[in-house]
Amino acid sequence: MSLKFSVGDLTIHRIIEQETTFLPALDMLPGLTPEVLAENRAWMQESKALDPQDTLILCFQSYVIKTPHHTILVDSCIGNDKPRPQRPKWNMKTDDTYLRGLGAAGFAVEDIDFVMCTHLHVDHVGWNTRLENGRWVPTFPKARYVFGKQEFDYWTEQNAKADVAPFVDSVLPVVEAKRHEVVGNDHQIGDHVRILPTPGHTPGHIAVTMGRGKDDAVFSGDLMHSPIQALYPEMSVKFDVDQAAAATTRRSFLERYCDTDTLCCTAHFPSPSVGKIRRKGSGFVCAAL
Numbered sequence: 001m002s003l004k005f006s007v008g009d010l011t012i013h014r015i016i017e018q019e020t021t022f023l024p025a026l027d028m029l030p031g032l033t034p035e036v037l038a039e040n041r042a043w044m045q046e047s048k049a050l051d052p053q054d055t056l057i058l059c060f061q062s063y064v065i066k067t068p069h070h071t072i073l074v075d076s077c078i079g080n081d082k083p084r085p086q087r088p089k090w091n092m093k094t095d096d097t098y099l100r101g102l103g104a105a106g107f108a109v110e111d112i113d114f115v116m117c118t119h120l121h122v123d124h125v126g127w128n129t130r131l132e133n134g135r136w137v138p139t140f141p142k143a144r145y146v147f148g149k150q151e152f153d154y155w156t157e158q159n160a161k162a163d164v165a166p167f168v169d170s171v172l173p174v175v176e177a178k179r180h181e182v183v184g185n186d187h188q189i190g191d192h193v194r195i196l197p198t199p200g201h202t203p204g205h206i207a208v209t210m211g212r213g214k215d216d217a218v219f220s221g222d223l224m225h226s227p228i229q230a231l232y233p234e235m236s237v238k239f240d241v242d243q244a245a246a247a248t249t250r251r252s253f254l255e256r257y258c259d260t261d262t263l264c265c266t267a268h269f270p271s272p273s274v275g276k277i278r279r280k281g282s283g284f285v286c287a288a289l
């Protein structure tokens, strides 16, 4: 399995926490019909995106990117010791898979200069913090944590109405430790890292683009979850806060990168999770290298 990619002057590592069955395809994708599922079952099973019971298989991972200047972690996965009663596979987890994966890629937690979150959902902020003597502390002690302003404001507002657990245990402790930066969509890190607004899944969802002077790689977060959404860009997931906006964003993103050399690094597609966007019929595929 490919865990490391080189493009331009970037080195990209995948840090996998889980690759596992998630939800039934027909439940997760409200626009998917049994007929369309039947037409796509064979290739989806072959590419390990679907199990024999028609349950979607998702990868949960971070990307760690070395630019000539910085080491940047994009999306911090699920995390340990966090109460997630709705998701048994994430609830009060104690395994060492993630930190072992980080070590195997050659990184210590002190090596991360920036943590960037495409959005602030539970499986993208988990390792922002870890439990130490009963307190949530930043996992990456030297990192600046970069949050998009629109996303940060949205969850601040939601959390004011009723506690949002991942915001409370995985975002606010970073703020209290003063390790965060809330940034606009014009924010850049050095001459290698930019933000591409991709609203829909959440109001402030961003993709992160990297490369000097051009997008050698793009980290697409949750603007799509399963490769069937590349083929049918109008197919949103039930978790998309604005399903129509998510569909529009998905198609324009795929159109933007179609037939370019940009490596599209997805958050949740099954391994290898990374590919180049190519046209197929009226949709697209993320073609493995």
Ligand SMILES: [Zn+2]
Pocket: 121, 123, 124, 222, 267, 268
């Ligand atoms: Zn996600």
